[in-house]
Amino acid sequence: MNGDVELISIYECLCDQTRLRLLNLLNVRPLCVCHFQELLGEPQVKISKHLAYLRKRGLVEAERDGNWMIYRLPKKRSPELDKNLRCLQDCVQENRIFKQDITKLKRRSKAIEASSPCGC
Amino acid sequence: MNGDVELISIYECLCDQTRLRLLNLLNVRPLCVCHFQELLGEPQVKISKHLAYLRKRGLVEAERDGNWMIYRLPKKRSPELDKNLRCLQDCVQENRIFKQDITKLKRRSKAIEASSPCGC
DNA sequence: TAACAATATACCGCTTGAAGTATATTCCTT
DNA sequence: AAGGAATATACTTCAAGCGGTATATTGTTA
Numbered sequence: 001m002n003g004d005v006e007l008i009s010i011y012e013c014l015c016d017q018t019r020l021r022l023l024n025l026l027n028v029r030p031l032c033v034c035h036f037q038e039l040l041g042e043p044q045v046k047i048s049k050h051l052a053y054l055r056k057r058g059l060v061e062a063e064r065d066g067n068w069m070i071y072r073l074p075k076k077r078s079p080e081l082d083k084n085l086r087c088l089q090d091c092v093q094e095n096r097i098f099k100q101d102i103t104k105l106k107r108r109s110k111a112i113e114a115s116s117p118c119g120c
Numbered sequence: 121m122n123g124d125v126e127l128i129s130i131y132e133c134l135c136d137q138t139r140l141r142l143l144n145l146l147n148v149r150p151l152c153v154c155h156f157q158e159l160l161g162e163p164q165v166k167i168s169k170h171l172a173y174l175r176k177r178g179l180v181e182a183e184r185d186g187n188w189m190i191y192r193l194p195k196k197r198s199p200e201l202d203k204n205l206r207c208l209q210d211c212v213q214e215n216r217i218f219k220q221d222i223t224k225l226k227r228r229s230k231a232i233e234a235s236s237p238c239g240c
Numbered sequence: 241t242a243a244c245a246a247t248a249t250a251c252c253g254c255t256t257g258a259a260g261t262a263t264a265t266t267c268c269t270t
Numbered sequence: 271a272a273g274g275a276a277t278a279t280a281c282t283t284c285a286a287g288c289g290g291t292a293t294a295t296t297g298t299t300a
Contacts, residue, residue, distance in 0.1 A: 012135045014135075016128070017128055033278095045278085046259070048277060051278095066267065069276080079214075091203055132287095152246085153248095154246070164247070164248095165291085166288090169288085173287090186246090187245055187246045188245095189246080189248090
């Protein structure tokens, strides 16, 4: 109902480096927690909590697939969220860490898919 | 040196309603603290502290003019800041509170200028 | 220099969030 | 049903931020 509440909530989600890295990777494709662990090199609990934070505020969606939880960016997005996700992508293009994450994702995509039985 | 540090710092600045209102008004023109008090209807200390927060992180610049401090958006902006300020403007267009602030600023501009001796 | 106006800062109490450790949940497999 | 794998949650500690009250700073004017 109050547009600015949602906007602030978006910005709150964006002011943590781990969450930015998660969103950056999700912009490529849906991923499950174990993939984030592999890609970010961060402990499971940290990733899980940040994903829960994002999910609670509607910045990601989750769907269970057997043992795995597949996280994705929401298909339906508010104008504010859509604009800020685009802006984030724009800002992040030049950034070493985020580019590395993407490179790692693409380089290891096949290996990850082969070694892990989850569908994402 | 570390691009993502600055980006996160920008998002930290943007996740408070008062600061968003300040930035929204500064997008129109430079303003001093007393004008913000008048326009937002918030106590001086609150406005002053949020402006200090923004200034410390480079989202606004300040210049003393006699008794007054004139705050403005920085002339030179990093690409990240520039993109996010534009995105914010875009997001805020539809929002009642922010539109009201702008309306109030424009409607009272002449009165403010006439009644207050500060240069902004 | 004294008084005043505009603004900034110090301090306090409260809340939120981040990371870590431990444990719980959920689903699959045997 | 039991064990295991993937993920989530509870709890703790610590730091940061917000709002309020009081006070300090800085510059102007009489």
